[in-house]
Each structure stands twice: as structure tokens, then as C-alpha cells.
Amino acid sequence: MPHRDGPITGEQAKQHALVRLREAITRGDMVPAQRLVEAELAEQFGVTRASIRAALIDLTAAGLVERIPNRGARVRVVSVEEAVAITECRMVLEGLCAAKAAARATDEQVAELAALGEAMAKAVADGEPLTYSELNHRLHARIRDISGQQVAVELLERLNAQLVRHRFQLALRPGRPQRSLDEHLALIEAIRARDPKAAEAAAHAHLASVIEALSST
Template sequence: MDAVPPQQPAPAAVHRNGRGRTAADEAYARLREDIVKGRLMPNQRLVEVDLTVALGVGRTAVRTVLARLEQEGLVVHEPNRGARVRMVTEAEALEITQARGALEALAAREAALHATPEEVAFLRETLTQMSACLRAGDLLAYSDGNARMHAKIIEASRHQTATRLIAGLKAQMVRFQYRTVLVPGRSARSLVEHTRIVDAIETADPDAAEAAMRHHLSHVADTLREMTSPRASPTDLVHF
């Protein structure tokens, strides 16, 4: 019988942790979160040497991570200048909002067909919390509830492709997500629009759910147009 050569250890770049993720996967998740959460700002340089230290992986893994993020539209690489966090222009932000509108309208339609009683109850409770935040004037907490509601609707849709595409689009909106004050008067209208969406999902009416979400997000796009006009305040926050 031929001798069996000793097994070679796996390279460090593909070392797997207990959850089956490679070191490069972990580095990708960490750097992506830093960009999406706004810890790394648009146009900030991403220096390979610095990233190897910060992420604890080799330069080959860092290049793989940067290539993945470039495919997602979160990083841009320029010859002789290296990589940096991609800056989304105001025109692109409007296009992203419009694309999300189409996808989230689809998600609302599918949620009306597939949402469980527990998910509907979660949406109702979130509406109650958002209403309380609005009465208290806590607009940041209202915005947090708004985000939870949209996430639950997307989850309830069971539409994996829409979920993936929406996540990618949301990640590119860092510059516009991290503002501090909601556009005056927008929250009250938003609550009415969200209530109509939840009503349609609860009654399992996919046409009404899709129309209500499309109506809501068309107003978000309109708000973004106003926000990015020369007259807009630099502290407005667009929220979904």
C-alpha cells in the first residue's frame, strides 16, 4: 500500500472557527459592519497594512475582503491610490431609494401572503411603540421602531432575493442614514402610512399591502429630493 502523505495544515487565511466561518469571512463581516454602521466614513482610505493589524488577517485575506466589498458597492479601488469607502452621491441616493421602494413593495406583498400571527402581532406592537415615541417627541426612538418594522416586513416576506438586494442597497446609504433630526412633519405622516401597510398585511391583502408600501416609499423619495435640494438643512434624516 502506498504511504499516505501527512496532511498539511490549512493556511491561516482559510482557518475556520467553530461556526464554520473562515478568518477572511470574519474579517469581511467586521469591516462591512464598520462601514454600514458609519464607523468608517465615506471617502475614508482603507490601507491594507493597517487592515491586516485591525482585522488580524494577512494581506491576501484583506484583498479578498476589499474585493467582496467592492462588488457590493461599499468600497471603491482606484489604481495607484488604493481602496476607500465609497461615497454615494445625492443622485445615487435617490436612485437607491427608488429601487428599494420597488423591492420593499414586493416584500410587503409577499408578507401579506406569508406573515405569521406572531409577526403581525410584532408589527402591531411596533406601531404602538412608534405612536408613543411620536407623542413623546422622541424622534430617534421613533426612527428605530421604523427600522424594526421594515426589517420584520422583509423577514415575513420569505423572499430571499428581495431580502438580499434590499440589504445591499441599505448598506450603501450610510451617509444619509446617520443624520440627527427627522424632517419636520414627516413622522406623523409616516405613522399613518405604516398603519395602512400593517392593516393590509394583517388582512392578507397583497394588492393593498404592495400599494401602501409603494405609496409610503414614494413619499420617502420625495422627502429625499427635498432634503438634497440647495435649501435643505444639513441635519435632516431620511428614514424608511
């Protein structure tokens, strides 16, 4: 919110703008190729244009924003080919996290993953693909948290943020949520069985399926 005496400035303002912009892009509120006009964003977020400019520089480095010569900034467009390449990297890192989670998960954490699996199954049965997509995202995030592999977690957060549009599109494809559900339930079961190799294999199988779906776009 704007300060009553004018826009907020400095590092606080930059961080405020950075958080708001990242959330808008990763939620899909700002879509690929959408122009990011500094003056408009500064007014919207109650910060200075310099703060917006600094935030856009950080988001460009993170792969969420791109600068077009003489045109300013826009939300970065991730091609199908790049989405496949990103998912290939995810496969390795998600497999590592799944294996670590299988070795570390407490009974309470396993129950939490199972509950997410049940909610995902309900979303598919009820024909709610966007709810399923959000639960899918939460499941992967929770497995990463349980893994304790912080380096992999940070890398995956950066990679996943670039795939948000493709994730939504896959969730809306007929038949895709059911196949994805089966893959996730196998992953949850492997973690429940405390079987790191099976968990890693299940993560790899799921992401290989995502790559196949992306490639057929």
C-alpha cells in the same frame, strides 16, 4: 480577535474581516469617503493584509467600497441622485415583499409588526430619531422575512446597505419621523388586514415619500 500565535489567515480570516467591515459600514461607524488602510485594518481585526484585501474586493463588488486610482480604498460615497435611483428599485421590491407578507403573515407575526409600530410611535413621541431609524430598519427587515421572497430579500439587503448614511440623515430631519411613522402604520395595518394590494400600495407610497425627501436634500 488576533490569534495568540499571530494573525488568522485564509478563508476564515477573510470572512471575519468581511463581516466586521460590513457591520461597521452599515452601522455608520465608517463614514462615506473614509479611507480604508489595509495595514491598519489588518491590525485592528487580527488578520493578514491579504485577508483585508480580499474582503475589500468583495465589498467593492457589493457597492459598499470604492477604489480610487493611486489612493487605495474608501467607503463608497452614494450621491443623492444614486440614492433616489436605488430607492426607486426598492419601491418595486418592497412592494412585492409587503404583498407577500400580507398574504402569509400569521397572527403572531402581525402582532410582532404591530408591536414594532407601537415602539416606533413611542420613539417619535419621545423625540428619539435614531431609535426610530433603527426600528424603521427592523420593521422593513421583518416584513421581508415574513414575505418568504428570498430573491427580493437578497437584492434589498444589497441595496439597503448602500443607503445607510441617507437613512440616518433623513431620520434627523425635522418632521420626517412623524410623516414616516404614519406611512409605516398604514403599511402595518394593510398587512394586519391581510390585504396584499393595500400593503403593496402602502409600501409604494412610503418609498415615494422617501424619494421626495431625498430629492429635497
